Amino acid sequence: xxxxxxxxxxxxxxxxxxxxxxxxxxxxxxxxxxxxxxxxxxxxxxxxxxxxxxxxxxxxxxxxxxxxxxxxxxxxxxxxxxxxxxxxxxxxxxxxxxxxxxxxxxxxxxxxxxxxxxxxxxxxxxxxxxxxxxxxxxxxxxxxxxxxxxxxxxxxxxxxxxxxxxxxxxxxxxxxxxxxxxxxxxxxxxxxxxxxxxxxxxxxxxxxxxxxxxxxxxxxxxxxxxxxxxxxxxxxxxxxxxxxxxxxxxxxxxxxxxxxxxxxxxxxxxxxxxxxxxxxxxxxxxxxxxxxxxxxxxx
Amino acid sequence: xxxxxxxxxxxxxxxxxxxxxxxxxxxxxxxxxxxxxxxxxxxxxxxxxxxxxxxxxxxxxxxxxxxxxxxxxxxxxxxxxxxxxxxxxxxxxxxxxxxxxxxxxxxxxxxxxxxxxxxxxxxxxxxxxxxxxxxxxxxxxxxxxxxxxxxxxxxxxxxxxxxxxxxxxxxxxxxxxxxxxxxxxxxxxxxxxxxxxxxxxxxxxxxxxxxxxxxxxxxxxxxxxxxxxxxxxxxxxx
Numbered sequence: 001x002x003x004x005x006x007x008x009x010x011x012x013x014x015x016x017x018x019x020x021x022x023x024x025x026x027x028x029x030x031x032x033x034x035x036x037x038x039x040x041x042x043x044x045x046x047x048x049x050x051x052x053x054x055x056x057x058x059x060x061x062x063x064x065x066x067x068x069x070x071x072x073x074x075x076x077x078x079x080x081x082x083x084x085x086x087x088x089x090x091x092x093x094x095x096x097x098x099x100x101x102x103x104x105x106x107x108x109x110x111x112x113x114x115x116x117x118x119x120x121x122x123x124x125x126x127x128x129x130x131x132x133x134x135x136x137x138x139x140x141x142x143x144x145x146x147x148x149x150x151x152x153x154x155x156x157x158x159x160x161x162x163x164x165x166x167x168x169x170x171x172x173x174x175x176x177x178x179x180x181x182x183x184x185x186x187x188x189x190x191x192x193x194x195x196x197x198x199x200x201x202x203x204x205x206x207x208x209x210x211x212x213x214x215x216x217x218x219x220x221x222x223x224x225x226x227x228x229x230x231x232x233x234x235x236x237x238x239x240x241x242x243x244x245x246x247x248x249x250x251x252x253x254x255x256x257x258x259x260x261x262x263x264x265x266x267x268x269x270x271x272x273x274x275x276x277x278x279x280x281x282x283x284x285x286x287x288x289x290x291x292x293x294x295x296x297x298x299x
Numbered sequence: 300x301x302x303x304x305x306x307x308x309x310x311x312x313x314x315x316x317x318x319x320x321x322x323x324x325x326x327x328x329x330x331x332x333x334x335x336x337x338x339x340x341x342x343x344x345x346x347x348x349x350x351x352x353x354x355x356x357x358x359x360x361x362x363x364x365x366x367x368x369x370x371x372x373x374x375x376x377x378x379x380x381x382x383x384x385x386x387x388x389x390x391x392x393x394x395x396x397x398x399x400x401x402x403x404x405x406x407x408x409x410x411x412x413x414x415x416x417x418x419x420x421x422x423x424x425x426x427x428x429x430x431x432x433x434x435x436x437x438x439x440x441x442x443x444x445x446x447x448x449x450x451x452x453x454x455x456x457x458x459x460x461x462x463x464x465x466x467x468x469x470x471x472x473x474x475x476x477x478x479x480x481x482x483x484x485x486x487x488x489x490x491x492x493x494x495x496x497x498x499x500x501x502x503x504x505x506x507x508x509x510x511x512x513x514x515x516x517x518x519x520x521x522x523x524x525x526x527x528x529x530x531x532x533x534x535x536x537x
Contacts, residue, residue: 195390197388198401200374200377201377201388202402202450202453203405204405206370208405299370
């Protein structure tokens, strides 16, 4: 009998054990997959904010280009500024429209008047920002000074927390899945004790005896990870519009989730599926292998 | 060639299953191992199969010193050595064909090759009509023939049989011995552990007699009847 047929027979003959292993794998990959995607997204979000100007100076409603020009001159005189860019109310409206093009309701309610003009400033060295801060804050017509560093730092804290929580949960669930597969393999070996003994006596190689059990473990991993993948992708598609409004402006994310029929989305899905199933097959196979080392002795 | 060189096998500190046994079995021999229960016959066979290793001494098959054989090579030895067990050791959830085919599947043979070879050995053991039966549907004699078929299907150089007629009536036992003799005539070394003295005497083959783990007699042509059995009978009468 071929190894795959043997593995399938093992699964068919003990469905409850198979379900336990698959469920355990499913939960592991569901949580692992969600945290993995969140981590990946947060990485791109961070990158996006890091690539933005270091400081944005927002002007009050009545202030505009004149005030911005004065501030610009003051900043350039310090010789600590590498670049500045003035964003007028109209330009701010264009940017807003681009970011919210998928939500016509938001566009209807906004006009250029209610958006502030701003000056984007990048220092030659981030350490100069401290010196530049009083100049910007005390300048005429300035309403708010937003340091990108603060945003990045906050994001960094969040992403670190997400990674840490996800990592711990992922590892715990992976250990749980591994132990479940090991226990189930041990039970299967006990059930097949006579068969294993006969196979050993008639000259079956270690690989010939072990492989169907390992394949069985891998099948649990692949089924568990595939079902988790389907659910995660379902959730992603379901919440796509909401996600687009939050993080759609980030190119790496927006281009993927904007259109579920785009090649970017299909490639991303394939890569994600391959990663999950390869890890699933490996986790299931290794769980079985560890149990086999312990419970089937060749000597 | 199978060589036992001063082999001692102990189970625990005080139980010696074999003591300082030296014997040689040439390729193509047919050897009966006889002796009372606990004399070490099964231990002798298990040592050849490398199911156990000697406490002292060495068992050698051709160039392989079995106690030094790596675990990863044991299966290669067992492909050279077929074993027939008294309790048959057939898998109950597989047909007779599938049970026998197992011996070829482990060798990675093709489906057509398996089909042909299994049918050949089923014919040899007169079980062609039982290929699709399950073990529980067969008589003890048929089961033993199926077990022999599985042991020889891979073409082993050596065939070991541990009490192959232990559970069988005399006629069926005789059939089994005839089959073993036929296998021997094809060039296989056959070693049979048995209590069936009548059979041993009738077959007139080399007979190794064990008692309390020691080799007490090694006769070329089944002289057990004229020497050991007479001695046993005499001891009994005395």
